[in-house]
Amino acid sequence: MKPPILYSGLALDRSHRLRRDADLAELVARPTARFAPYWRGRQLLSDTPTAVVWLDRDQIPATIDPGQAPCLLLGEDSEGPLLALDISAVPGGEDGPDLRLGQWVGLRSVGSRLPASDAALLAYARGMLVWRDRTRFCCVCGSAVVIADAGHSARCADPDCAALHFPRTDPAIIMLVTDAEGRALLGRQPAWPPGMYSCLAGFVEPGETLEEAVAREVREEAGIQVISAAYAASQPWPFPSSLMIGFTALAEGGPPTADPHEIEDVRWFRRDQVAAFGEFNAPGPDGLFLPSRDSIARVLIERWLEGVLEKPEPNR
Ligand SMILES: [Zn+2]
Structure with missing residues (x-):
């Protein structure tokens, strides 16, 4: 079954035992070791099919010593250890260093075109290497x-x-909020492309539960009171280090008030209105469009449109 949430569904043994017991220098030196390279925020993908490129040791640029460069064990398969290797020290122009094996791409620009397990693997590698770098x-x-x-x-x-x-994995909640009339509360941040509306979201703060974070963020960002919230799904989001925890929430209606510091606009939308939203490169009739297909926000909205999103009980 295809995982419904992109960047999840890793088909790799993370090899917890090898991680604990093996010496990284020894793993790197194994002839069977293969490396997923990372260069300045981008990862190397083959063109057809779009997939992760694994480097053998002799394909690593000569100026990089994988025993010295940022490198870490991702896991192992039947052939040997699989590692993530940061080669950002290699010079490169706009297209990145030419390894003659594929293209350097940002994960978000290609995520939904990747096989699910490759998207999950690159998300895992990216999250680890960004943590390592910081x-x-x-x-x-x-x-x-x-x-x-x-x-x-x-x-x-x-x-x-x-x-x-x-x-690090920083918990962030993201919620599809509906009212008694079945409308959805969607908003937009000023930094987003004009016309894009999405679910409200925010980071969990110390001293609160996930449900309390949902209620607080909706109150802060939209001035709307949440009655109840129910967990829906989660998504690794290594941009740079979040875990998106998706909720569906039932809220009191009434006109929303956007928090001027974080939200440019927030509105209640009927299902037929959201169904008419378009895509970034093909907006709907009012110039509105949905968030990217790689995001859990999009999944929550699509499930709500299809009527398959779990509804929170009013008295929960
Ligand atoms: Zn110290």
């Missing part, structure tokens, strides 16, 4: 860190501190 110093004492667990943890190099740091 975890050079201990946030407790400021000392440098030493990478451990085949790239999956970082320990402070100062023995008096020795704090351990792990890859």
Whole structure:
């Protein structure tokens, strides 16, 4: 079954045991090791079919030593260990360094055209490498860190501190809010392309549950009171380090009021109005369009349009 949420459904053994027991330098040196390269936010994909390009050791640019460059274990298959390798130190023009194996592309620009397991693998690799890139110093004492667990943890190099740091996943809630009339509350941020409307969303704050975060964000961004909320689905979102936790929420109606600091406009839309929304490159009659197909926002809206989104009970 095709996973309904892009960037999920990883078909790879993450090999927790190898991660813990093996030495990264030894893994990198294995002749069976293969590397998914990453260059300045982009990943290498073949053209036909659109798929992850794996490099053998001898295909890695000569200026990169995978024992020294940011590199981490993703998992293993029947042939050997699979690693993510950051080769951002290699010079390259607009198209990136020419490895004669494919194109360097940003994951979001190609996500929905990828096989589901490849999209999940690239999301996993991207999330890990971005964390690695941003975890050079201990946030407790400021000392440098030493990478451990085949790239999956970082320990402070100062023995008096020795704090351990792990890859971040920041919980963010995203919700399809409906009222008693069956309308959906959609808004837009000023930074979005004109005409795009989507679900409200925000980060979970310390000291609140997911349901409380849903109610708070809807109140803050739209001035609307949530009555109840129910979990719908989640999505890894490594841009840079979120886990999107999708909810459906039932709210009191009334005119929404956009938070001027975060939201440019927020409105109740009837189902037939949303059904007429178009795509980014082909907006609907009012110039409105839905978020990209790779996003959980789009999935929640499509499920609501089809009538298959779970409705929260009013008294839950
Ligand atoms: Zn420290």
